[in-house]
Amino acid sequence: MTDVISSSRKTHTLTIAGIVDETPDAKSLIFSVPNEARETFTYLPGQFLTLQIPSERSGSVARCYSLSSSPIVDSNLMVTIKRTAGGYGSNWLCDNAAEGMQLNVLPPSGIFTPGSLDSDFLLIAGGSGITPVISIAKTVLSAGTGNVVLFYANRAAESVIFAREVDELSQRSPGRLSVKHWLESERGVPTSELLATEFAAAGIEREAFICGPGPFKDAAVSALRALGYDKSQIHLEIFNSLSGNPFDTSASLASSDSIPGTTVSAEITIGGDVHNIEWPIDVPLVQHLLNRGIDVPFSCQEGECGTCLATVNRGKARMLTNFVLDDDDITSGSILACQALPDCDDMIRIDFDA
Ligand code: FES
Known part of the structure; x- marks a missing residue:
């Protein structure tokens, strides 16, 4: 690992230690972190890494990817990346990332993190929005006392990232994790009214964390507000493409x-x-x-x-x-x-x- 720009920028070069094919269009990249950088790369569940991705047109682009690993459960950092139509960074990584490849990385950051692991949670994920959500779920179930309801919407069964891991997590956490899957191929797009029906049984004494495509998040927020959730209980991850390049x-x-x-x-x-x-x-x-x-x-x-x-x-x-x-x-x-x-x-x- 090298400090490639300056100590204040805290940019490091990390090596990809492994790659996991999660679904036909999603991969996880596992980064090993040397002991001397462990403190710098300490993170909270729900945070993300910013990666510098080579680009022939501009030299490089910066993209943020949520950590799907848990700081408590997993020894290495892992981000999970899904191909997107026209998404240069994600597609480049899916096509080119390989074990041993080195990438410049900014330390973990982000505010989509629970204030306490001992709260009860309603975790709401749409598609690749599962990445920070599974980090939160694993961490709460391992190090907290909270009870977790996970609502996980996908287009179809073959696009469910971490299907097996979610299932195993549920089996390992009897009485503490309840998982509700929603497949659009079977039930259509979840509207706010349908989501309110799905969320109702969980009650409203929970911290809600939502990550997914914009319309899905909007529908989930409407559903929670209709059920009586206070704004302060609702936490949204915002996926904006970076227009600037923090590595420059x-x-x-x-x-x-x-x-x-x-x-x-x-x-x-x-x-x-x-x-x-x-x-x-x-x-x-x-x-x-x-x-x-x-x-x-x-x-x-x-x-x-x-x-x-x-x-x-x-x-x-x-x-x-x-x-x-x-x-x-x-x-x-x-x-x-x-x-x-x-x-x-x-x-x-x-x-x-x-
Ligand atoms: S550095 Fe991203 S909002 Fe300020």
Whole structure:
């Protein structure tokens, strides 16, 4: 494993230790992590890796893939990738990934993770949306005390990723895991009304985690809200294609240095360290911290992934773009630091650890 860009970027080269054919169009890539990088690649169930994939047209593209392994159960990191029509990154990996291949990887990140493993869960997966969901299920059943209902929708039986693993998990967890499969080939597309009927028996005292295609997620959210789930109980994984490339450091560093502007005093807490800095009013916070050599969690730098989530505890900041946070999140002080600019004259305090 090599630090290929800089310590603050935390980009590493990992070797593919194994490949598992999950279905005719889905593969799992298993990465071995050397002992010296174990801490860097510590992760929570539901998080993802960002991979750098070679591209003849642009040199490389960055793609995020959810970890399907469990940090408690599995010794190696595994991401599961499904072919998609016109999906360059996924298709390239399905066609070219091989044991021994090295890929540049950003450390795990993402906010689609349970706050406690001891809650009861309703896990809702559509197709390849099972990848972070099975990581959560395995981890809760192994290290938590919660009871899990897994609703898993697929087009047809042959496209069910982890069919055997889900079945074995269910058998190993009597009374704690209940699995409901839904095959569109037999029952049609699940509407919100049909989903509400499916979810009703699980009750509403659960944390709901939803991952899958957009219309499926929308239908699931409508169903949960109709049943009486509070918004705070519903957690959505957002699959946005990255429009930027977090592996391309030169462009962002140059552009941030070239913009002059006044500054605001800022107190930034990251990983328990407090940094008192002057923050230029026209440079997004993540970019400014990276320029100063301060390690900060980020991936897309496009407001699309939520990796750079932070909380404004004093003062005010605004975002250039936001595809992750809703109005309630913003009202409670959450901000995407990669899109954040100061929006006050006095000192601003931002906490990445809250
Ligand atoms: S790094 Fe992805 S939203 Fe900020």
